[in-house]
Amino acid sequence: MQTTRSPLARPFPDMPAIAGVSLRVARARYKQWDRCDLTFAELAEGTAAAGVFTQSACASSEVELGREAVKQGRARALIVNAGNSNAFTGWRGRAAVDAIRAQVCAALACGVDEVFVSSTGVIGVPLPIDKAEAGIAAALQAEPCGWEDAANAIGTTDTFPKGAGASAMIGDTRVELAGIIKGSGMIAPDMATMLGYIFTDADVAPAFLQEALERANAATFSCITVDGDTSTSDTVMAFATGKAGNARIDSWDSPGADAFAAALADVCRNLAQLVVRDGEGAVKFITIRVSGAASDASARTVGLSIANSPLVKTAIAGEDANWGRVVMAVGKAGEPADRDRLSIAFGGVWAARDGLPVDDYDEAPVAAHLKGEDIDIAVDLGLGDGRATVWTCDLTHGYIAINADYRS
């Protein structure tokens, strides 16, 4: 964890324990620090697993193996290493992941494909096997811990621990969901992002869990950006232990399927927004609502073009209602747009309508809105019914300061 807490931070929420999930943390000392940096989540037998992973062509062995293993849909353990991403480390990196999985398989008497490993931190340094093995041995001996301890242990440049919970009724059975996430820079998910884990005691078939996670991901993690940079290790996984005893959900026709999917999406949206709130150097949380696009996908692309524009982000940092830069970002998005139908609002006040500055545009309420912490930008393309909401943060001196001397 960095020393200065983000001004956009949120308190860690109360989240119930999830039956079938046991959390432990340990010190593997992947870096020169005295903090827990290895997280071990033991999962009950029969736990369903689902995951979405980075589309980076330079993904780590952790991602490659996880992407393959999740196809069989079962999990008994999740191990998260913080301080070293083990990405771009070739066969040495692969050997470290194999060693970790073998050690955990032996301890839990489970299959290798039921053990998922994630690593996050510096790229290009092979994960030291001796430290990993000692860390896992320590974790196996440790007392169980709570969500906040685990959320802290998976963090790197994060300035606050991030979690979100929800519950849903499936028939008469209440099921609980709890998620933790890390991430604050190198955030521009395409299919998935960062390291995020959602646990539930619901009984859910793996295929449905995967479908619900992908659907939630598309509207949440895939709609945030901090800096347009996509990590080599992005991973979001969901684990369902089945301990709640609900009637099993195996399709959208199952009773409670919609309620469960909504709760899952709710947790994902909260976690995604927390990552933006910890965006490196961020002091403003920006919501960009795009409507009137040719399609939902087109709306998302336009929204991300605005959200990734350094000129838009610095304008917000400067509390400047420079909507001309929003026009620029719409124009460069490569999506259908008609200059003369475009409308733009800040904080609910339309600055431009149908391709023209609004005649009696009053910048005073907009200026007041921009002085706040939560900034709202609305863009209507005037073409169709496509819509999307995207979240990002401003671009400040803090981002430069954090990233000009991260590795050293």
Place this chain on the structure above:
Amino acid sequence: MQTTRSPLARPFPDMPAIAGVSLRVARARYKQWDRCDLTFAELAEGTAAAGVFTQSACASSEVELGREAVKQGRARALIVNAGNSNAFTGWRGRAAVDAIRAQVCAALACGVDEVFVSSTGVIGVPLPIDKAEAGIAAALQAEPCGWEDAANAIGTTDTFPKGAGASAMIGDTRVELAGIIKGSGMIAPDMATMLGYIFTDADVAPAFLQEALERANAATFSCITVDGDTSTSDTVMAFATGKAGNARIDSWDSPGADAFAAALADVCRNLAQLVVRDGEGAVKFITIRVSGAASDASARTVGLSIANSPLVKTAIAGEDANWGRVVMAVGKAGEPADRDRLSIAFGGVWAARDGLPVDDYDEAPVAAHLKGEDIDIAVDLGLGDGRATVWTCDLTHGYIAINADYRS
């Protein structure tokens, strides 16, 4: 012009007058300033014209009309307004361009399609017709000026005037080329970029001039980026007056065609690099050479992914040889790449080879290289013969400072 000159600035070169081109500047006072902000280039009858323009879906009327007019391949005048881009101003903006063209047509007794207008500056404020008309009237009365005056007059946030010249032998005839350009932010050309103008006394057929300009553009302006933001007004034009009296070039088979195209590309490359050298907040000039890609186009995409990565750019600002961020940027580019064949060098020293950190990698010479002003990054993808060179600058506190309060 901004007050603080870029540390990467270059002196304005000596460039000869081009026969058939007469330059004048005037004060239209598009902003509250006392400087020349209207540039008028009068071109001899029969001048051939070529142009490449932004692909923004929100392009200005200037761009739309210029794109259409250049098809007939002739020009008698170029007018450049600085301080107001006239983009996103609907019919009012269009009316201003029409008025300017009508005024110039009357003065020169030429066709409306032979008058090209560019405007650069704030988006969303209609260009004031009265100021434009008074400015043109003043320019028509003014004494001819030199290249440096014109280069200053077209600038906005530029910190130094930018020009480049070249000459070529066509048979026994020496022809001259002179170019000026403006731009330092909102720089991420796709087909064209910024405002750049190249003048030559060579006799060149319009179709060939267009082809040579497009070819030069692809390897120069389309290979630079400052911030990944693409302007609504990007324009690069070439004008050939034919006054040198060379045997006319009308195809690649014409004597001197290659020499002329090489000189044109040389001017374009110099102008493009000058824009990067004036990148907002830049203190390092970065050359990224990508080889071993599946194709040249793929190499360019990978190069721009690296060049646009804020994490790579801030690492260079911090003089940190963080090649892991280069791996990240290659991975997210969406182009063919194989993690285990990727090699990366800084300043000619390979840090990673074939997907693994180099065993005896000595960071000392790399650290020394990064302390310099000109940074060289080489990436070999190990897949094919595709190659490209891309130029960019670092991302510093200066960029944030300039852009958080530009409009106000």
